[in-house]
Amino acid sequence: MTVSGLRERTIGTRLRHVRQAARALKPDPREVTSVELLGWVSERSWQLETRHAYYSSLRSFFGFIKGVNSPALALPHIHRPNALPRPVPDTQLVEALNSASPRTRQILLLGACVGLRASEIARVHIDDFFHDLHGYSLHVVGKGGVSRFVPIDRGFAEELMECARANNGWLFPGKDHGHLSPRYVSKLGSCALASPWTLHTLRHRFATTAYRNSHDLIAVQRLLGHSSVATTQRYTAPADDALRLVAESTHLNVSHP
Incomplete structure (x- = not known):
């Protein structure tokens, strides 16, 4: 393999x-x-x-x-229907953040505001942070070894870097090659959120919010590290008012007998 x-x-x-x-x-x-x-x-x-x-x-x-x-x-072929986007509501996210430990809070924010997968969160290292004229970015190695750079808020980046320095480089030190295992990171994040929300649905929240604010699907695709725009579309939920506006635009004014 x-x-x-x-x-x-x-x-x-x-x-x-x-x-x-x-x-x-x-x-x-x-x-x-x-x-x-x-x-x-x-x-x-x-x-x-x-x-x-x-x-x-x-x-x-x-x-x-x-x-x-x-x-x-x-073994039969498994037909996997396209799942609907499931972005965590911000009210639920804020509630989880308010009651989470400092470590779990960072995990939640890396999923919700940086769009990272559990495996990517687990491997965040001090060497992954970069700063240029535009601000801080995080170097992420995702599925298939594909690299990407994700912009990250200055205050949050400096907080994470301080924690990573105190832990010999790893943001979340553990026994899986020096860091926490992706499975444990996923468990920590999911347990902090009320069912049915999971750590991965925070990526849906990131994708949905990013697309609603930018309407740039290609940019969201690159931030998430997807190889296909079709995958990104499964992560982005349209706003309810947008659906209503589109539906109402098809209304035909006719007189009733």
């Missing part, structure tokens, strides 16, 4: 998926049949995104082990 250019986090996820399957199925993967594999996955109560990820890991693993005889070829 390393030779294929997969990132460390992706490799870890795929290994975890395969190990779970190995514990439930035969010790020798060469003996696993399509019937057994289908039986195991059918018993899992996964969400669509999770099921899609597991199927991808299993197809990759068994394809390498058994080639054209892979039992994973029997």
